[in-house]
Amino acid sequence: MPVADAAAADSRPIGPRRGVRGVVPPGADTAGPAARTLASRLPGFPWDRLGSAAATAAAHPDGIADLSIGTPVDPVPAVIQDALKAAADSPGYPLTRGTRALRAAAAGWLARRHGVSVSPDDVLPVIGTKELIAWLPTLLGCGPGDAVSFPALAYPTYDIGARLAGARAVATDEPERTDGAPVRLAWLNSPSNPTGWVLAPARMRDLACWARAAGAVLASDECYLDLGFDATPVSVLHPQVCGPSHDGLLAVFSLSKRSNLAGYRAGFVAGDPALVAALLEVRKHAGMIVPAPVQAAMTAALGDDGHADEQHARYARRRGVLRPALEQAGWSVTHSQAGLYLWAAHPNCDCWESVRVLSDLGILVSPGEFYGPAGVSHIRVALTATDERIAAAAARLRALR
Ligand SMILES: Cc1ncc(COP(=O)(O)O)c(C=O)c1O
Numbered sequence: 001m002p003v004a005d006a007a008a009a010d011s012r013p014i015g016p017r018r019g020v021r022g023v024v025p026p027g028a029d030t031a032g033p034a035a036r037t038l039a040s041r042l043p044g045f046p047w048d049r050l051g052s053a054a055a056t057a058a059a060h061p062d063g064i065a066d067l068s069i070g071t072p073v074d075p076v077p078a079v080i081q082d083a084l085k086a087a088a089d090s091p092g093y094p095l096t097r098g099t100r101a102l103r104a105a106a107a108g109w110l111a112r113r114h115g116v117s118v119s120p121d122d123v124l125p126v127i128g129t130k131e132l133i134a135w136l137p138t139l140l141g142c143g144p145g146d147a148v149s150f151p152a153l154a155y156p157t158y159d160i161g162a163r164l165a166g167a168r169a170v171a172t173d174e175p176e177r178t179d180g181a182p183v184r185l186a187w188l189n190s191p192s193n194p195t196g197w198v199l200a201p202a203r204m205r206d207l208a209c210w211a212r213a214a215g216a217v218l219a220s221d222e223c224y225l226d227l228g229f230d231a232t233p234v235s236v237l238h239p240q241v242c243g244p245s246h247d248g249l250l251a252v253f254s255l256s257k258r259s260n261l262a263g264y265r266a267g268f269v270a271g272d273p274a275l276v277a278a279l280l281e282v283r284k285h286a287g288m289i290v291p292a293p294v295q296a297a298m299t300a301a302l303g304d305d306g307h308a309d310e311q312h313a314r315y316a317r318r319r320g321v322l323r324p325a326l327e328q329a330g331w332s333v334t335h336s337q338a339g340l341y342l343w344a345a346h347p348n349c350d351c352w353e354s355v356r357v358l359s360d361l362g363i364l365v366s367p368g369e370f371y372g373p374a375g376v377s378h379i380r381v382a383l384t385a386t387d388e389r390i391a392a393a394a395a396r397l398r399a400l401r
Pocket of ligand 1: 262
């Protein structure tokens with residue numbers, strides 16, 4: 001989806017912080033029902049702040065190279081489309097826990113590709129992982145008096161989930177050193193969005209030990225697990241990290257990036273059998289169900305590695321074009337060992353100045369500040385554009401030298 005559409009679709013006024021002025025007449029009571037909705041706990045939508053850079057980039061005579069969001073642009077593999085079509089006649093309610101075939105395919109993929117052994121009973125499909133991330137603190141019963149931690153530089157939805165639950169949101173890479181309210185849920189994200197950093201198994205192991213001792217849930221967002229380039233990411237459920245037991249651990253896997261399925265809304269969570277059972281219970285009551293045709297598509301996707309290898313090779317090629325072009329134009333790329341982003345800083349520019357300079361070249365990137373104050377010197381450059389747009393961006397960067 002072009003960024004303009006993504007931002008427009010996701011940023012309509014939804015609540016009192018940004019919306020109430022638009023729907024309540026001047027002078028009316030702004031402490032009415034809208035002011036008490038969950039929307040009042042949420043910050044503004046970050047991508048709204050990219051509007052003028054997006055307009056500048058879009059005005060480039062050769063068109064925008066939109067590298068600001070991680071939305072896949074390559075086709076949904078035929079094997080997956082065929083499975084979706086074959087399951088189109090699905091009049092009944094789907095299973096919240098997922099079909100047996102889907103859960104077996106998920107467990108098979110984890111074993112085959114990542115050396116992780118889970119029972120299909122401990123797999124639960126979700127309606128895209130953003131949904132689970134936003135609601136996990138609530139589903140786990142976190143609330144006021146609890147803390148939810150997430151990395152200092154992070155995908156914004158961990159923070160949103162904490163706020164929706166009314167819990168304290170703590171941005172830290174050291175949840176074991178957090179003061180104040182006890183951490184009930186600690187998020188990891190390896191490979192990281194935005195930095196592409198891959199956590200060492202030893203660090204994950206320490207955190208798993210800490211979480212078990214502290215009675216916290218350690219949830220690992222492994223959205224980019226299949227997209228290692230300079231490092232091989234390891235799942236929190238790998239025996240090297242957690243030993244033979246998954247107690248206290250949840251791992252969250254998305255098919256959006258591996259299989260170009262962002263439009264299908266397809267992911268799953270696996271791990272501690274008691275936690276997965278508790279999530280299933282709430283999700284059954286709340287109707288949080290993956291549609292049957294999408295379950296069939298996921299089953300096909302998880303059973304096929306060929307398309308994922310092809311997609312990995314595509315991103316590796318794009319990375320190989322974009323990274324040297326950015327570096328030659330004066331940005332230094334750090335971390336960025338895996339995942340779909342280059343994390344880059346320029347010695348003379350903060351993140352917003354880099355965004356501005358690049359938008360003049362028709363290249364739209366996101367400012368590191370979107371992911372936390374520690375990102376103020378960096379930009380995040382996504383590899384999710386066509387080969388042609390990546391080549392155009394690289395040519396423009398080369399001309400900047
Ligand atoms: C770190 C991370 N987690 C989760 C998601 C959500 O993915 P989806 O909801 O498409 O499964 C994203 C999307 O970009 C992400 O970057």
